[in-house]
Amino acid sequence: MGHRILIVEDSPTMRQLLVFALRRLKEVEIVEAQDGMDGLRKVSSDHFDLALIDINMPVMDGLKLISLIRGDEALKEIPIVVITTEGANEDRDRALKLGANEYLCKPIQANQVLSVVKGLLKPE
């Protein structure tokens, strides 16, 4: 049984690109969610080892999703990587303060995402 990763991103292009990058990891199962609400539904109903979350999304934004995950006793340990276009320091600080483990700014490089994800996934 490999690691399970949740991608919460409204852009299908970005989702496909992230799936491409993460498939290079061995035995990883990737689940996609198209907005914060969809992400919350999926993360609450199944086990995940890591979540990649965009900030600007319809229905529910990434910051709200992070605060809900961190406020839930059963989910609060999931490592969270933020992938966003918001490059300002205050945005980064806000996300990290809410409980994100890493903050990556778009445009991203596949190997950058891979190295961050590898660093956060616990060995099986």
Add this chain to the structure above:
Amino acid sequence: MSEQDNRLSSRAEDFLALFSKGAEFSRELLKENERLRSRLAAVTDRQESAARNPEDWGKLRLELMSRIATLEEECTTVRERLDQVELENSQFAQRYVEVEEENNNLANLYVSSYQLHSTLDLDEVIRIITEIVINLIGAEVFAIYLIDGERSELSPVASEGMELSAFPKAKLGVGVLGKAVASNEATCWDTQRSEDLSQPIVCVPLVVQNRPIGAIAVYGLLAQKDGFSALDHELFNMLGGHAATAIFAAKLYSQSERKLNTIQGFIDLLTK
């Protein structure tokens, strides 16, 4: 037998096993000691004999010198081989980085073109182009222009970072944008944000069969983006061709749908 006797017997057996191991170890030490003694005696004999006989001494010296020379030669060869392997290793590492980058670039291009051709809905195509320009290129302020065929005028149809109405129309062949589009070549003028909306920093003409159908004009990049990479230029070229054909196909599809509906309407009218 009582429990105490059992314990005593077990401890005695443990002690005996330990003692046997100690005895075995001592025997091995004695054997090794004997071997070293005999080796030392042989070396001492040889040295003494060489010391008594100058000829033997010279022979031994020559032998040792030759051995040293052979070892030094071997050492030089091994060092050269090591340098060569280190060089090859660094070349492979460099090549690996290049292949990784190339792989990454190809993934970006594949995903972009796959998404562009995944729909025949014009609004969806425009939305995908917007996504690519924001997420993959890193533009913050930009507009997508389409040419009004009859008037040869570029009109903004989608924008990001500013209201659509803020972006001016442009005549084909006139002004910075009009001339860049007429040239059919993607052009990057700058990486610093342009406040003048008649002066984009990047213009990517959208071209189908050497005929421009529109353009992507970028006016500002995301704060974290400080320049254009080789991938950005590849994406500009890809967008210039693939975004254009995706828009063209979506327009044709929508026209054919409309015509089909009209014809269907006529047929229904005639047959009812």
